[in-house]
Amino acid sequence: MNTRITQLFGIKYPIIQGGMIWCSGWELASAVSNAGGLGLIGSGSMYPDILEEQIKKCKAATDKPFGVNVPLLFPDRKEVFDLLIREKISIVFTSAGNPATWTSYQKEHGITVVHVVASVKSALKCQDSGVDAIVAEGFEAGGHNGKEETTTLTLIPLIRKAVSLPLIAAGGIATGRGMLAAFVLGAEGVQIGTRFVVSEESSAHPEFKRKIIESGDGDTFLAMKKVVPVRLLKNKFLDAVRLMEDQGASAEELKGLLGKGRAKKGMFEGEMEEGELEIGQASALINGIKPAGKIIEEIIHEFNEAKKELNEIR
């Protein structure tokens, strides 16, 4: 395939594997890159020494391009960016923050910068900040999410119209049909998270993968809106959050309930009821654990088949 996204990264297919906490280390990122997509190491759950180790292992496992996702809401970002520069990482996806803060520093060091947005306003800010491409992520996406609650179906054409940057769609996309729908709306690539959480190479706990496969529609919910909106899989912890929210709990009270280490507990250590399980609505579309390379193959096959079928609509 040939779009501005394949050209920008020098990859075969315009499929980005979302950088996700506790799920996307070097094994997943290198598998995706080796299969022709763009793998991202999710640095959000890694201390700098772990991240350095993950980058070195990823380099050893693939000679294809890969990148690192850096959530901007955590502290010590300078340390992380300097590590990426030292390791000669050439592709960085930033999220959960203002693109104006770190883009020029990265550009000075020759990094291709992609920023994740959930609104037209943020997309315009990306353009002003010199970002190279945008991920536009809808309400259905897993993990941290925008306050506007705009869905992928509405967001992609709005951002397509507002900015001229290469555009990657995210949120609710797990299949070739989803990818083709995103292209119809104006995207030139897709970022897929949830489906890769359930890949063989993902470091998500096997119990978490199993729970995703069993889930259906309505089994995720966007909660914690007074803190940072986050889409979670339903369990005892989410029930407790929703009950508190229904009763008007403050941001401080919700932070207290969340405590520390809860995402690790759920997604990495397999505590299915007390852990925080970040996942997208696309979890309802997923039926089995497969190698990342096979997932990419299936998505591209379905994308091409669905494109052919459209020609039969009269």
Add this chain to the structure above:
Amino acid sequence: MNTRITQLFGIKYPIIQGGMIWCSGWELASAVSNAGGLGLIGSGSMYPDILEEQIKKCKAATDKPFGVNVPLLFPDRKEVFDLLIREKISIVFTSAGNPATWTSYQKEHGITVVHVVASVKSALKCQDSGVDAIVAEGFEAGGHNGKEETTTLTLIPLIRKAVSLPLIAAGGIATGRGMLAAFVLGAEGVQIGTRFVVSEESSAHPEFKRKIIESGDGDTFLAMKKVVPVRLLKNKFLDAVRLMEDQGASAEELKGLLGKGRAKKGMFEGEMEEGELEIGQASALINGIKPAGKIIEEIIHEFNEAKKELNEIR
């Protein structure tokens, strides 16, 4: 065009104009039907005598098929269905209720019944109840909405897989590209609400139309979840609802704030700050008031152009 939806209703284009309170009387419904789509009279805001008058006027204005939308959450449904039977209405869209309650009564009188759902569970119930086709409506839709918050992008493929009934996609669709994306996901027709609210023939107040045209992404919000979830355009009233909800207000307190006649006040009488303004996220995509026939023409043109463009993706 030729899909199971055009065949079911005997229409030229598989575009349904959603039956909406205070916006879709005989003028809009007949204009849509005359242009080759399926117009629906929105009975939710009409007493039986008004509905009867609207039906008679619609019959006089078009010899094409049209239908009536009946929200099941209101009282006196028997009176309404008996009126529709007397008036020989052959297409009814039911919504906001259980399809098992009224489908067989309508089928006994030869009515083609379509039911609006927001979950796989409700779609399966439709199949069991003998419904003829389904509208699957995502989180981004205006007005009443499902508790599951599943977006159109995720919902359509899930329902396509779960049931074999003819499938109409709704929520976030306002353009030919949106329609094509829905078809990629497995829909055979689309129901469009928001864009027709801003048609010349819509009975929405001109101030409401103006406010929709001015709106951008993030300007609607799904509120009143403890009562019945409803997507509204931001104004003073919605701000007040959200403040109460943030503070943990009960369903009773929210109903008290809502009071009576607030939707009429906003959508029909043009009180932009104190009225309830039901509209979908697609409002951000709409830039002008046009005749309904022109809207359909533009959607079909864009659908065909976008289909052609896809063949250029390599």
